[in-house]
Amino acid sequence: MHIRSSIKRGFAILLAGATILGGCAKVETSRYDVLSSAYETDAATTAEKTTQEVTTKKTVTPTEIKLVMVGDILLHENVHASALADDGTYNYDHLFTAITDEVKASDLALVNEEVILGGKDLGLSGYPMFNGPFEVGDALVKAGFNVILQATNHTLDMGKTGVLNNINFWKENYPDISYLGINESKERYDNYIYTYKKGDITVAILNYTYGTNGIPIPSDMPYIVNVLDKEKCAADIKRAKELADFVIVCPHWGIEYDTSITPDEEEWATFFADNGVDLILGAHPHVVEPVRWVEGKDGHKLLCYYSVGNYVSGQDQNKTMLGAMAQVTIANDAEGNVSIKEYGVQPLITHKQRGYKKLAVYRIQDYSEELANLNYVSSTFTWAYCKELAKEVFGELYKD
Structure with a gap:
C-alpha cells in the first residue's frame, strides 16, 4: 500500500507540474534532448555531404594515347621520279610501306x-624552291597519318598561292x-588550337618554324605561317593548357646536318618547359639528334626529341639517310x-x-x-654505319 500510494502522489505532482508549464506555454528541453537533436542534425548534414562527394567525384577512365611522328618528307626531284608512273601519274604510297602498320595502329x-x-x-x-603534288597528301592519308605539320622553312617556296x-x-x-602551322x-592564327581527345585525356599540339628561308611573309597575310616568337608561343601554350591535359610543341628548328643539340634549341626547350609544355617533337636538321628530358622552372619536366631527321629525301650525305x-x-x-x-x-x-625507281x-x-651496297649514296655507306650512328645519337633508346 505504501509503495502504490507514493507512485500516485508522484504522478499527481508531475501532472500538476505539466499543467502549470502548459499554462505558461513554455516547454523546457533537457540537455540530453539538445545534444541528441544536434547530433542527429550534424549526422544528417555529414551524410548529405558524403553523398554529394561520392556523387560528384569524377571516375577516371584509364586511358592511353599512342603517338608516333616521322620527320621530313623532303621531295627532291628523284623522290618525284620514284613516284612517276608510265602513264604520267604520281603515286607515293611505296614510300610508307615499312611503317604503315604502326602508323595506323x-x-x-x-x-x-x-x-x-x-x-602540279x-x-x-x-x-x-620545292613544290609537291597533291598525290603526296593522298599517300600520307593512306598510310594513316592524321596530323600534318606544315610550318617549315620551305612553307613559302610557292608563295601564298x-x-x-x-x-x-x-x-x-x-x-x-x-x-598545323599554316593559316x-x-x-x-589567333584562335586555333588543335586538340585530340580519347577517354579522359585531351592532348593539344602546336607547330612553328624558325623562319622561311628569307622569303618575306606576305604583308596582306602576316598570319599565313606560325613563326617561333616567344610572346606568340607563350600565349598559345597558355590557351592550350586551358583546353588540354597534355601539350606538345613541334618546332622546326636547329642547324642542318648537325646531330648535336644547339644552344638555340636548348634555349627554346627550356622556354617551353618553363611554360608547361610536356613533349617536344623537333624537325628540320635533316639528321637525327638526341632525346633528352628538360627541366623548367618549378621542376616541370618535358621530353624532347630534338630532331627525328629525314623520313625520305634525295640527299646524298650518309647521315641524312638515317631518320627515326x-x-x-x-x-x-x-x-x-x-x-x-x-x-x-x-x-x-x-x-x-x-634510277631512283626503287627509292x-x-x-x-x-x-x-x-641493300647498303646498292644504296646510291657513297662508297662508305654501310648498314653498320647506320647502327653506330643510331647508338651514338640515341644511346640506350636504340637497341640493336
Missing part, C-alpha cells in the same frame, strides 16, 4: 611535311585530317594526372638505287649490308 600519327603541296599546276620542283592550294586540298578532300585567316620514328605513350593515373608512360625510337633508313624507306632492323 597509333591514335596520333604526325608527319613533318617539309614541302608545301601546291599542286604550279609545277613540281625540288631543291631549292602554294599555301592556300595546300590548305584547300586538305579542306576539300580530307576534312578530318588536321594541318588561311587571322582568326585561325618517335614513339610515345601518354597515359593517366587513378587521380587523373596525365604523363608519358613510355617512349622510344624506331630508326629508319632511306634507300635509293640508281624506299626501311626500318633499320629490316635493312642489310646487301
Whole structure:
C-alpha cells in the first residue's frame, strides 16, 4: 500500500507540474534532448555531404594515347621520279610501306611535311624552291597519318598561292585530317588550337618554324605561317593548357646536318618547359639528334626529341639517310594526372638505287649490308654505319 500510494502522489505532482508549464506555454528541453537533436542534425548534414562527394567525384577512365611522328618528307626531284608512273601519274604510297602498320595502329600519327603541296599546276620542283603534288597528301592519308605539320622553312617556296592550294586540298578532300602551322585567316592564327581527345585525356599540339628561308611573309597575310616568337608561343601554350591535359610543341628548328643539340634549341626547350609544355617533337636538321628530358622552372619536366631527321629525301650525305620514328605513350593515373608512360625510337633508313625507281624507306632492323651496297649514296655507306650512328645519337633508346 505504501509503495502504490507514493507512485500516485508522484504522478499527481508531475501532472500538476505539466499543467502549470502548459499554462505558461513554455516547454523546457533537457540537455540530453539538445545534444541528441544536434547530433542527429550534424549526422544528417555529414551524410548529405558524403553523398554529394561520392556523387560528384569524377571516375577516371584509364586511358592511353599512342603517338608516333616521322620527320621530313623532303621531295627532291628523284623522290618525284620514284613516284612517276608510265602513264604520267604520281603515286607515293611505296614510300610508307615499312611503317604503315604502326602508323595506323597509333591514335596520333604526325608527319613533318617539309614541302608545301601546291599542286602540279604550279609545277613540281625540288631543291631549292620545292613544290609537291597533291598525290603526296593522298599517300600520307593512306598510310594513316592524321596530323600534318606544315610550318617549315620551305612553307613559302610557292608563295601564298602554294599555301592556300595546300590548305584547300586538305579542306576539300580530307576534312578530318588536321594541318598545323599554316593559316588561311587571322582568326585561325589567333584562335586555333588543335586538340585530340580519347577517354579522359585531351592532348593539344602546336607547330612553328624558325623562319622561311628569307622569303618575306606576305604583308596582306602576316598570319599565313606560325613563326617561333616567344610572346606568340607563350600565349598559345597558355590557351592550350586551358583546353588540354597534355601539350606538345613541334618546332622546326636547329642547324642542318648537325646531330648535336644547339644552344638555340636548348634555349627554346627550356622556354617551353618553363611554360608547361610536356613533349617536344623537333624537325628540320635533316639528321637525327638526341632525346633528352628538360627541366623548367618549378621542376616541370618535358621530353624532347630534338630532331627525328629525314623520313625520305634525295640527299646524298650518309647521315641524312638515317631518320627515326618517335614513339610515345601518354597515359593517366587513378587521380587523373596525365604523363608519358613510355617512349622510344624506331630508326629508319632511306634507300635509293640508281634510277631512283626503287627509292624506299626501311626500318633499320629490316635493312642489310646487301641493300647498303646498292644504296646510291657513297662508297662508305654501310648498314653498320647506320647502327653506330643510331647508338651514338640515341644511346640506350636504340637497341640493336
